[in-house]
Amino acid sequence: MDSLLPENERTRHRRLRDQGSRVRADLDAILAAGFVCHVGVVVDGTPLVVPTVYGCDAGTLYFHGSVASRSLVAGVADEVCVTVTHVDGLVLARSLFEHGVNYRSAMVFGVPRAVTDPEEKLEGLRILSEHSAPGQWDYARRPSKKELAATVLLALSLDEASVKIRVGPPDDGDGPDVALGLWAGVLPLETRWGALQADPVLPAGIEPPEHLVRLSGDGR
Incomplete structure (x- = not known):
């Protein structure tokens, strides 16, 4: 039986509930399919959304940046929302109102912690590197002490997450707009x-x- 993600006020699906999923395997698959996330954080009262690369192990999402990045440094002590989205196609309906997007999306909530232990930091960076380019960690030069000192690595638990997935054709195939005689379907997008x-x-x-x-x- 598939394990389920915990549900709370932040992760509960209130709109388009049929597209929501609490299956942990769906979250893992979405994270495994990408390597760029967007980190939402409030810095000095201003909301910022920062794109960065990430990597995952069984229960932790690692993402990193420069020590000069105010958004990442500030995010260590604050709540963040990390999102990963894949667009799989345009849903082209008979009416513009029914147009949509086939997608897979995950939102992860929590307070990240700065990884300061040297061994965990190196392992976290290895996970991050292997997530995007498997095999490159053992091929390229490893980070130097100076480079490690210039890098902020943050770890965020995957315990609090929300997943939504939309697949399939338009939803107006049994509605009155069928009489318009217009083409409808999906324009797939592949990366x-x-x-x-x-x-x-x-x-x-x-x-x-x-x-x-x-x-x-x-x-x-």
Whole structure:
């Protein structure tokens, strides 16, 4: 049986409840499918939404930035809302009112903690790196002490999250607008990696590693 996400006032689905999901596996799948999140936080009374990369383990979302980032530093002591969204297609109905989007979206709430333990920080950065480019952590140079000191790594529990998913055709297939004789359906949107583009100053003879070839359009 699938485990369920806890429900509270922030995570309860009030609108479009049929698109809501409390299945933990749906949250994990949405997070696994992306690597860019948006962190919403209030700094000095001003709401900010900051895009950054993330990575996940079984129960924690890690995201990072520069120590110079006021939004991330301020967010350590404040509530944040981290969102990840994937657009899967435009839903083109017979009326403009019924148009929509097929999507998968997750919102994670909580107070992040700054990762200060050196071993956890390195492990968190490894998780973050492997989340977006599996194999790159063991291929590229590891962060230096100076680079680690310049990096803020935040950890946010996945215990409080809200998930919504919309799939399928328009909802007006059994309504009066069918008589208009207009085409209706879905325009799918797919995201995929393209062919690798070498650094222009890369010396001749240095070939891309196999893990990047597999990940890229070159591997098809």
